[in-house]
Amino acid sequence: MIRTDLHEGWTLRADGGPVPAGIAGVAVPAVVPGTVHTDLLAAGLIPDPYDGMNEAELVWAHRASWRYDTTVTATPAAADERIDLVFDGLDTVAAVEMDNTLLGRTANMHRGYRFDVRRLITGAAVPLTVRFSSALSYAEQMQRQLGERPRAYGHPFNAVRKMACSFGWDWGPDLQTAGIWRPVRLERWRVARLAEVRPLATLDDDGRTGRLAVHVSVERSGFGAAGELLVSVTVGDRPAVALRLAADADEGVVEVAVPDAAVWWPAGYGAQPLSTVTVELHDGDGAALDAYTKKVGFRSVRLDETPDADGTRFALVVNGRPVFVKGLNWIPEDHLLTRLTRADYAAAVDRAVEANANLLRIWGGGIYEADDFYDVCDERGILVWQDFLLACAAYAEEEPLRTEILAEARDNIVRLSSHASLAIWNGGNENIWGHEDWNWKSRLGDATWGARYYYEDFPALLAELDPTRPYHPGSPSSPGFDPEVVHPNDAAHGTRHEWDAWNREDYTWHDRNVPRFCSEFGWQAPPTWSTLTAALSDGDLHQGSPAFLLHQKADDGNGKLNRGLAHHVRVPEDFADWHWATQLNQARATTYAVQHLRSHAPRTMGSILWQLNDCWPVTSWAVVDGSGRRKPAWYALRRAYAPRLLGFVQRDGVPVLAVVNDTDTPWLASVRLRHADFAGVVHAEERIDISVPPRSVQVASVTLSDLVVADADGLRATHLSAEDFAIPYDPNALSATASAAEGGYSVTVTASSFAHDIALLADRVAPDAVVDDLLIDLLPGESHTFTVTTTADVDPKRFLDPEVLRTCLTA
Template sequence: MIRTDLHAGWTVRAAGGPVPAEIAAEPVPATVPGTVHTDLLDAELIPDPYLGENEAALVWFHRAAWLYETTLRAAPAAADERVDLVFEGLDTVATITLDGGELGRTANMHRSYRFDVRDRLRDGGVPLAVRFDSALDYAEELQKVIGERPRPYQHPFNAVRKMACSFGWDWGPDLQTAGIWKPVRVERWRVARLASVRPLATLDADGTGRLVLHVDVERSGLSAAADLDVDVTLGEQKATFTIAAGESSGRTEIAVPDAPAWWPIGYGDQPLVDLRVRLLDDTGERDARQVRVGFRTVTVDETPDEIGSAFTLHVNGTPIFVRGLNWIPEDHLLTRLTRETYAAAIDRAIEANTNLLRVWGGGIYESEDFYDLCDERGILVWQDFPLACAAYAEEEPLRSEILAEARENVARLTPHPSLAVWNGGNENIWGHQDWDWKSQLGDLTWGARYYYEDFPALLAELDPTRPYHPGSPSSPGHDPEVVHPNDDRYGTRHEWEAWNREDYTHHDNFLPRFCSEFGWQAPPTWSTLRESLAPEDFDQDSPAFLLHQKAEDGNGKLNRGVARHMRVPAGFEEWHWATQLNQARATAYAIAHLRGHAPRTMGSILWQLNDCWPVTSWAVVDGAGRRKPAWYALRRCYAPRLLAFRDGELVVVNDSPDPWRATVRLRRSGFQGPVLASAELDIDVAPRSVAAVPLDPALTTPGDVTREVLVADADGLRATHLFAEDFDLAYDPAALTADISPVEGGYSITVTATSFARDIAVLADKIDPAAQVDDMLVDLLPGESHTFSVRTTSADPRAFRTPAVLRSANALAAPAEA
């Protein structure tokens, strides 16, 4: 097998649609892999769609057609040689021609394509072209044939196999990309090639690793009568098997005594074993593939109990409390993502004490880099099939496309030990039950066959080693008409009433078995706003700011959420801090609630880790990769050990492998310092467990709800409880002083409180966009100090003392009357 990348020498030009004349005039150099948006950005022909109101200025893209062109220079094929043109990904509605003749048409960005071109090659090269037509036009025309189906947004994203959020989402831009978005190459081969290498690695209870290896081959016409040998090397072990003449697949099983066990982060190591597969005939090697595998077994316990039924992820027989984050595409312009980009994003999740990322169903099957990095770091992956928030037709041509992409990607991803759960889709079962779809659908199909029949059957064939969940949320094993798909007693739950209509305290009303979506919005960091908006747009009602707020009534929900706890500031900068602070508190409140009810609740997947552009959203890391205050709250609440107050109790969470034995110091203190009640509590909490300890009413009964705080301290961890909302609390708005000292790489900022100070933060990015602070949202009693470390090249330490940078909740509360 000889593989040659075909990435150089491409151009792209407009081929139809409402393209501005200055752009349509000439072809431009095209980067492959890439998209038209990135090529036109490189040529400085369009403005950055992430800035200001530029997204709205580029809507003409939705109806445009584009032509990629190059010359395929490949020697003519020998008589016994096969030559294939391979596209790993085309986005999305494409027509491929070679030397003026059509090779094929595609309408699915989630799968690859292979064309036999051996009879079309000649010396000197032949012209190769890929025309991309409007995916929106295609979807609109197709739904006229198969019937329009319910969806939450204007564009019929559910009628074309393109990344759903390409068409805009409640956090994403409406930038409908087109292009050769994955590698393209020429493959020359004889006799046979490896079409699929599908290793299934598991771990027995006695520590024996088992690798079941499935190999599919494609034969050239001359090799059908030949035996093929498959040579397998797994670490230090070797095996060989034969694919007999006329056959196209084979398998072998290798047992590995005392195999190195792969564990999720926090439970053990992540050893990976090299697997090399060689395809041979009597003349030598014809093809080879190398991957890494990890030995572990993953199951989901869904045992019925007195409540309903459990939903607990087990790895190697050990129950895992999932401290998860939902993952969307890290950049809307996918082809700009690199391994380094993925590594930085995943590392931000790890630093926040995360052990699972859920690849959400409105995005893509992620790149090999993503899964490789999760393998190496011990991050479990929950993989949605990419169907989200809509009804999906079960008729052709969509049915064949959905099943083809699923088959290809299931096979592709089997080597990765991090991949733990397959999920049928996002909110589709819930939508069918609750969102008035039934009256709109009539007799039209909506996707049930995929979730309940096709995907389970495909996984039983290709990947029976991983658990499957029909949809998030859903109550598996129950008729949705009888047990609601979002019932908190079964399966998975999404909690969106809190954000949409209630308050983050609404979480108290439910004890889900596993909460796979919940969250709260906030704007991006100040520096990201400055990079994406003009100064005159720093207003929550400005058109540019609203273009970067995609949620329905998003700002209204932000303001109502703030108003339930603190005054809503009139000024934009104060409002920005208040909304970010409220997101952080909502995050902490919900997670403490979920973790505090283990083992009834065994999973928390926050919506969401990341953003794909600069936007007000539920992300804890904004579109520029900067950590919002909520990220720091998440890190604290996802730490292996956590203290929290709940209904007159101290909740002690110990999700570590060792017992937690400590003395907790409890105080009810006045804001100005006097200790009004105190106690010491010895705790001894077993590994991976939770204890709730009732507290003396003297601690939990305030004398003055406006001026007192309950504090618990143990092993450097702190929990605080206020007895009233911020707008009623008698905070001292000038409770902080700061001592700033230069250190290597930045500054050390020691903040001291003269009165109780809540949620202290140093918003260092306001001074230096590249600055990073090590901690945030710290509570101090009077006389206490905390030192923040800031990495920055800024040369003006005085700026860190300004009220806009040294923040706390105190200054947001209305001052109490004397």
């Protein structure tokens, strides 16, 4: 097999539709893999779609058509040789032509395509053209053909196999990209090639013996007589294991036992050793034909759904050990997907690791992520929950949509099955829930809506291709129950999405339910100041500006932010104060919800916060904004997801102290409890000795006062008996000093009175500045030093500015 990338020499030009005069007829260099938007941006023909009102100014692109052109020069095929043109991804509705010959049409960005072009390769420069037509127009055509089906947003994203959030979401822009978005190449081969390789690595119940089943499918060239083929599989430095495929056989399985295998564990449970698997294909005479290399990790994973007194358990069990999932939902890291590099993926995943997370859920309105993403998760020990890509809509089960959905599912099960991090497949996002609760049934009548995918097709594909991992029909859902009898969002069974807190109530609403596993919940806040001000002009920095509202996609988002604030603090009129107050409220909401969920383990066995990341600068539920900057909520989450946690939670309407030990060793400590007034003056003190077994939770009753401060082993939890707007904080509670330090700056604050949620918003001083911690509580006489990392050379006193050094008082 000889593979030759075809990434050079492409040009892009408009091919129809309402294209502005300055772009129509202009050919620009095209980066492949890439998209139309990035090429036009690089050529200076469109403004940055993430800035100001530019998203709205690019709506014309929804109806535009485009063409990519290059030439291919290659040696003609030998008599027994195949030459294939291979596209790993085309976004989305495309026609592929070589030498003015139509090779095929595509309508799915989530799968690859292969065309036999041996007869078109002449040795001369042969033109290759890919024409992209409007995905929106195609979706509307499919909607007319298949019948309209309910969905969460206006565009018919459920009628075309394109990233759903391409059409806009309640956190994302409506840009509707097009382009050759994944690699393209020529593949020259003889006799046979490896068409599918699925290395499924597991671990025996003894916890020591690894099992590798390498499923191999081959495609034969069709030239000459079919002969015997030899497949050899090597695992690490172990001797190769061979499989002979007879002349009439195109598939087989190589099984390898690995005694005393190095076991792969999720983060927080052990190490992540990986073994290299090499698969080689030879003809009957021993000549090399093709090869495949991947890394695998030996582990077992199952889903415990045992009925119990509280309903039905929902717990991931890895290598025989139940894992409390400390997760985050993942959306595409950049709406313009092709700008992402392995370094970008590593940085994003590392922000989850640093927040003490152990799982990322790939949400069903995005993409099957790049190989780099899963590789990084394998290396870091981050479990992956993989949705099939159906989200917030009813999906037709008729052709041509059905074939496309099943083809993309098959392609990606095969592609991803080697990854140790991949722990669970999920049928889709909120579709079963939507069918029950969102007034779909009256609109659908007898029309199909996707149930066959969730309950029949996906399980059947996984039984065939990847029986080593559990499957869940939908998030949320209550598996094993008729959705009309047991609600898909029932807290007692399966998975739950908790959105009443944000949409209608307050973050304290979480106390109303104890879910078995909460796979979505969250609270909004704007991006960091540097990210916001890079995207908006000074005149747009107010809640009602059109540009700010364009970067707030949630229905009544600002209204919900303000109503959420009003439960706890006075809603500021000054925009900078409001920005800080909403960020602080997001952090507190995050802490409150996560502590609630963790305190109920093992009844509750999972918390997947919505969401880790953003794909552009926007007010959203993310704890890391679209520029990769950590919002205050990220620091709150890091503390709430820490291996050991002290936190005040509610039991029967009464605050109690939860002590969570998510480590493999007992936690023996003495908790110091101080009772004080709102000024922080301590009037009583006591100690509680704790002995919390590994992976366990204890809850202790405490005497209540205006202010209760609990300390143990460097951890602190604080409980206040009143909301901030009712507490007479001392406006001069803090004194502070700042000085230059190695790699940045050091800021020390000292409290003369109780100071709550002290934060240093370092990016307001320097856009690259990162502070080591946030949201610190101090009693009178206590000090804390913040460490700021930055390359900027600034006056240290700038870190003492009241819009940089914040407490809850200024909210």
